Amino acid sequence: MIRAPALVGLVAALVGAAAPRPAPAPIRWRSDEGAALAEARRSGRPILVDAWADWCAGCKLLDRNTWSDPRVRDEVQAHFVPLRLDVSSEGSAAEVRVRALDVSALPVVLVCSSRGCDAAAPRSVGYVGATEMLAFLHESRTRPSGF
C-alpha cells in the first residue's frame, strides 16, 4: 500500500516531468574581451567568440536560427563565456582584434581557452545550423586553443 506522502511525491514528480521545460534564456553576449577573459579564468570555461557585423547575412542567420536554438543556448550557457566582437565598422578595435585572429570571412565562431585567444583557435566559418554548431561546440570545448 502506498502511503499518502509518497503518493503526493509521486504525483508531483509525474507532473514535474510532464510540465514543459522553460526555454533557456537568450545568450548574453559579452562585448568586452578583457572582462570575458577574466570571467573565463575564474570559471575555467573557454571563450566562445562570435565575430559579427550588421552587414553580414550569415551572422543574422546565426542569430535567427542557431543561437536561438534551445539546445545551443543550453550548451553555450553551461560551458562557455560568450563574447561577441562587432566588426561592423571598418578599422574599429574589434575589427583589428579579429584580424589578429586570422579571420578573413564572416560569420566565424572561435573557441578560445580561458588563457586567451590566438590565431590557432578552432573555428567554424560560414553559416551553420544548430545541429552542426552543437557538434562544433562539443568537439572544440574539449580542446580549445590558447596562448
Added chain:
Amino acid sequence: MKLALTTLCLVLSAFLSEPAGPEVRAHCNLDALTSAEKARDKQLVPLLASALQERSELPDGYAYRFDPRVTKELGEWLAIVSKCCQPLSYDVSLQPQPGGSLSVRITGHEAKEFIALEFAPLTQKLAAKDARR
C-alpha cells in the same frame, strides 16, 4: 577473377562517390572588396533594385529578372559581389535583344536562406510594389 573485378569495381565506386571534402558554407569574405568597390556596390544596389522585375524561387537559391537596360550595371555588380559572397554560383542569362529578358540565378549548397537575406536589398522595391497591388 570475376570476384577480383567485382571487388575492384566496388572499391572504385566507393572512391569515386567519396565527397571531395567538407562543403564550404556561405560566408562573406572580409578582404575581398576595396573601399571603392564597397562604395560602388552601395550605388549599384538601389539602381538594380529599381530595375528588378521578378524574383522566383529555385531549389537551391533564387532567380532575379531585371530590365535589360541595366545589363552593364548588373555585370559590374556581379563582379563585385561574387568576390565577397562565397561560395555561390551566379549564372547570367541574356535573351536575344532587343526585348529579351536579363536574369541571374544565384544558387549555393544549403545557401537559399543566406541568398534571400543577403540580396534582400535588391527586392525591397519589388516587395513594396507587390504590396501596393
